[in-house]
Amino acid sequence: MARPLIQMALDSLDFDQTVALADQVAPYVDIFEIGTPCIKYNGINLVKALRERYPDKLLLVDLKTMDAGEYEAGAFYAAGADICTVLGVSGLATIGGVIKAAKKHAAEVQVDLINVPNKAECARESAKLGAQIMGVHTGLDAQAAGQTPFTDLNEVASLGLNVRVSVAGGIKPATIDQTVKAGANIIVVGAAIYGAPSPAEAAREIRELVEAAAV
Numbered sequence: 140m141a142r143p144l145i146q147m148a149l150d151s152l153d154f155d156q157t158v159a160l161a162d163q164v165a166p167y168v169d170i171f172e173i174g175t176p177c178i179k180y181n182g183i184n185l186v187k188a189l190r191e192r193y194p195d196k197l198l199l200v201d202l203k204t205m206d207a208g209e210y211e212a213g214a215f216y217a218a219g220a221d222i223c224t225v226l227g228v229s230g231l232a233t234i235g236g237v238i239k240a241a242k243k244h245a246a247e248v249q250v251d252l253i254n255v256p257n258k259a260e261c262a263r264e265s266a267k268l269g270a271q272i273m274g275v276h277t278g279l280d281a282q283a284a285g286q287t288p289f290t291d292l293n294e295v296a297s298l299g300l301n302v303r304v305s306v307a308g309g310i311k312p313a314t315i316d317q318t319v320k321a322g323a324n325i326i327v328v329g330a331a332i333y334g335a336p337s338p339a340e341a342a343r344e345i346r347e348l349v350e351a352a353a354v
C-alpha cells in the first residue's frame with residue numbers, strides 16, 4: 140500500500156510560532172497546512188514566507204472558501220499554494236470557481252466535506268467537476284462535542300472515486316492504524332503534534348506509525 144501523506148495543520152495565530160513549528164516538524168511531514176484561523180489572521184504573507192522557506196514541501200491553504208471561489212483562491216495559488224480548500228456546502232458554482240483558479244496554476248483543490256449533509260453526493264459531483272481531493276473533516280467544535288471522522292471516512296473512501304481522500308479531526312497516534320486501513324491518502328494532524336511536549340518527537344512518532352500501518 141502506498142504510504143499516505145502526512146499533513147501538519149498549523150493552527151497557531153502567531154506568524155513566528157507557525158514558522159518555528161513548521162521548522163520542527165518538517166523532516167516528518169509532507170504537507171504544511173496553513174489552518175483557517177491562521178490564514179485569516181496572518182494572510183497571504185505567510186503563504187509567501189512558507190513557500191520561500193520550503194520550496195519543495197506541499198503547501199495547503201485552508202481557505203474553506205464559501206463564495207467568490209475563483210477570485211478568493213486565485214491570489215493564494217499565485218502566492219504559492221499547491222492546494223486550497225473550498226467548502227462542499229458552498230455549492231458547485233463556487234467549487235468550480237476554485238477549480239478554475241487552480242488550473243491556471245497547475246495546482247489542486249480540496250473540497251472540505253465539513254457539515255455537508257450528503258457527503259457521497261457532494262464528493263461525486265465535485266470529483267466530476269475536477270476536484271482532486273475530498274476532505275473528510277470533523278472540525279474542532281464538532282470534536283469538542285464528541286464527534287470523530289471515522290464513519291464518514293469509511294463512507295467516502297468506499298465510493299471508489301478517482302480522487303485522494305484526506306481525513307482530519309483529532310487524529311492521534313492511537314487512531315493512525317484505523318485511518319490508514321480505512322483508505323485515507325492524506326492524514327491531517329494538528330493538536331496531537333502541536334500540543335505535544337515535543338512537536339518534533341510527536342511528528343516522528345506519527346510518521347513511524349503511518350509507515351508501519353501502510354505496509
Ligand SMILES: O=C([C@H](O)CO)[C@H](O)[C@H](O)COP(=O)(O)O
Pocket residue numbers: 148149150174175176201277278279307308309310327328329330331
Ligand atoms: O481544519 C482544522 C480546523 O477546522 C481549524 O481550521 C484543523 O486544522 C484540523 O481539524 C486538524 O487539526 P486537529 O483536529 O487538531 O488534528
